[in-house]
Amino acid sequence: MTPGGEAESARRSPTPAAAGARRATLLTEDGVPIETRYESSRAGGGLSADTPVIVVAHGFTGALERPALRRVASVFTQRTAVITFSFRGHGRSGGRSTVGDREVLDLAAAVRWARTLGHRRVITVGFSMGGSVVLRHAALSARNKPEQDEEREGRTGAHTSGADAVVAVSAPARWYYRGTAPMRRVHWAITRPTGRLVSRYGLRTRIDARGWNPEPLPPVAAVPLIAPTPLLIVHGDRDPYFPLDHPRMLMAAADRASTELWIEPGFGHAETAAPAELLDRVAGWALARTP
Template sequence: MTCAGEAQSAPRCPSTVTAGEQRAMLLTDDGVSVEARYEPSPRVGTEPSDHLALVVGHGFSGALERPALRRVALAFHQRTAVITFSFRGHGRSGGRSTVGDREVLDLAAAVRWARRLGHRRVATVGFSMGGSVVIRQAALYRKAEEPAGSPDGAAPDAVVAVSSPARWYYRGTAPMRRLHWAITRPTGRLVSRYGLRTRIDPRGWAVDPLSPVAAAPLIAPTPLLIVHGDRDPYFPLDHPRMLASAADPAASELWIEPGYGHAETAASPDLLTRIADWAAAHA
């Protein structure tokens, strides 16, 4: 077994943890090591090719072993195989966070790993920052542009964006104003590093990356599900509605969830089950 984008010098890639479960340090196209974990389908005795793999991208300040992401992974694993990983600058992954820009390379490496593990169907599921990443990654890595039957392609077969922003630089809520302080100020980055265990690239963006709302119409015909809570304290409902309006209506759905807050921390078991079932039906 090899890791996506594996360099010959990469020594830790991958190792078996338990029967079927694997951990890996994936190497991205720009040379960043990304910590990842694979949990195979609970259906014993079947091949990976028979099952969907859900590749999960966490929100800002999340990580592979954080309780909220583990809870998501356990819920999804009741249905199918799951890959979780820490974005750059988070957890034991290398590099520094670019807050949604170069994280598409981290996600691409994880999708390629799912393909190399034998999964013919791969869906990406992202929360908050991870939601913006799965939208952008699907737009930048399109199946139509990959060779037919590519064994290690990075294009997903379905995309689920949960609690995603639609546009950059949003400061309309108190949590987002605090987040921008953490990202843009030296003191904020210090607090983020030691308080949130998240290392942020101090250089910022030289050029604004493709925004989620600009990326949404580029995803079709790949199915896209946009999920958002009507009590999200970070991004109000104009964000998911902007994404849904920009996406191809023939290939997208919008779920506005009553009472739901923000991202993986607030996601109920029922919502996670419905997301996994939607991905299985559409990937």
């Protein structure tokens, strides 16, 4: 099947989600093929349009088949259906990583597919870079989004399929942060030719060398636009990449009536460090807010 063929066929004749696992290659709005996997819930009771689905957005250098993401999917499918995918430049997806910018189009394609499969309720859960992506996707999807912010993003269509609840785990609040040694290494990998070579062959992540133009909306500017969609911000007090001023900045900018902040003792960073107990609580929170 040609890239995006399964998704295109599904768009022409929407049907309820099928049981079991299935794969698809989705085409983003800008024509990048994205590898995607759908897994039905193992909770029993069958599937229907009333079954929520969690769309998982991984962190930088992650991918659909990486063990950490497979573990996240395994925990979430204990409760509901799950869609995982590889961002552009990661895994078997096409294109090059823009490190959180045009990745919003990858997430939008996965959310649209979830609705095409018949799911009326869609939850987005993002980790680290994926956390910043789910925040911006939700902001772009909000009906009350100011026109000037849409123009600043320099694109349309990324906001056409919003989520019913949003969870950002280990997400940055602002761009260009270099305050920790791990983040200085990340910036070296992104901005230097040698670093991009190491990323490509050592981390299997292909990075776009052109940089951002224009600069995407920062996460801290995105969170006020998400309300009234329920938002959960999760961060560990042992995060080696982003210290606690990042989640606190996000929470300070968010609508408190629709947003919660969990500071998790002993938790490190993103999907690689998230314990099963925390992932289960995240899923429980999201499902409770998408009745």
